Amino acid sequence: MSGHGIVARFDRVTACFGTHRALDGVSFAVPAGGVTALLGRNGAGKTTAIRALLGLLPPTRGRVTVLGHDALTLPPAERGRIGYVGEGHPLPRWMKVADVVAYQAAAFPTFDRALCLRWLERFAVPPKRRVAQLSRGMRAQVALSVALAPRPEFVVMDDPALGLDTVARREFLEVMIDLIQEEGRTLLLTSHVLTDVERVADRVVLLDRGVVRIDAPLDDVRHLVRRYDLVFAGAPPEEGPALPGLVRARRRHGQWQVTVRGDEAAVRAAAQAIGADVASVEPLSLEDLFVDYTIGEEVAS
């Protein structure tokens, strides 16, 4: 791992595809030994960020470093320390499961074939079946097994639960929890299933239209970002209350409901300063946070 406990770092990364800017000056770090969730709506830039991290996509500007090296010039030996499960679990469809295992084992010097076969047995995946004949859940399990078999220090998963049913997703999550509990592993994942993310993530990075909106420990975000119902003594302002750290404001029953990032006492004081009282405070689930940050409507900071 890199000397400062950071496994990967994005430094003002911009990635353009023609006129479309998929990432716009993105900066964040993935600390060692935890789970970082990279969240965002479809098209927010998550997969682009993952691909830049693995050196599969050169950024237009900025720099990505992983394991202390520039991602574009990552030495092959270092690349072997990274496990990767791609979006949609891409595997050669004509290969049998055993062939996939052999193919990956030939490439990764640290590939633990016995471990891989134990995972496959746990998932009840027949080794002689072709990938094309596997269900989506089984394909995900094969992709995960071959990605973990080299015992990588840093695991990157791009929407690993994509297309999985509830039971398959739960099994996948259990494997991830086992993985996390192994000392020293670092996990970066993207996912749309925020209930799963809440169970496993230590840190959250939220991308919205190529820009980082949140980059903080999950507990801090949940503690600091809350929903407040404001009651104004007089007529409520038409354009929404101007509060520091305002994420979203909505008219509800003639008053304003605001999502604000900041210390509760400070928010109450700021509300009083504009002539409002806080009627209620509501903590937010990760899903509520995600929606409020990305909805992009009404008034937002």
Place this chain on the structure above:
Amino acid sequence: MRAVWWREVRELLLPGLGAGVALWALGGDWAVRTQHPDRVALFGVVGGGFGLFQGLLDRRRRDDGFLLHRPASALRVHAARGLAGLTWLLVGALAFAGGLAYERQRWDSFPWIAYRDMLRVAEGRFDSDHGPAVTPRAELLVLFGLVTAAAWAAARFGVTRRRPVLAVLTTGIAVLGTWSFVARTPDVPSAVVATGIAAVGWFTWGLLDLAGARR
């Protein structure tokens, strides 16, 4: 990178066999009646067609994380894939030689005699019902192989880079240029050198381009 090479060889099974059958046919009776320059063009067509197919595969898998994320440089990965294509062209070359041997002297039931016939074809020492003028010399066999390889490399490069016009032009140049050499003069050696340079050039450029896309 043997694992990558073997996987690519298997993935190219159907087009590879198709190219092999086509090259076998070029060694056949009807092809013997075709003048050498025209046969050069046919080799280019086979090579270009195979290169087109592999180029389409390359384009689809240019960003394939499962293929590219492994402890090896992109250059080695793409070199292994290129060698897989050349492997099938080599199989096709053997098929061509087999087709020639079959037509000029029917296969004996003993395989070692058929193998001897193939060697005699390569050495240009074959006597044929069609006369020595249409029996390919060894240098012509090399030329046919290089034209196939050049057309393959050019077509693959053009498709991978999404430049179909470039692919068609360069494949055409490789084929027609060589055809022109052979048709106008008996300067087969020069045509061999020129086509060989073109084949190596297109292969190397395509390899560096694919590998550079990730770096």
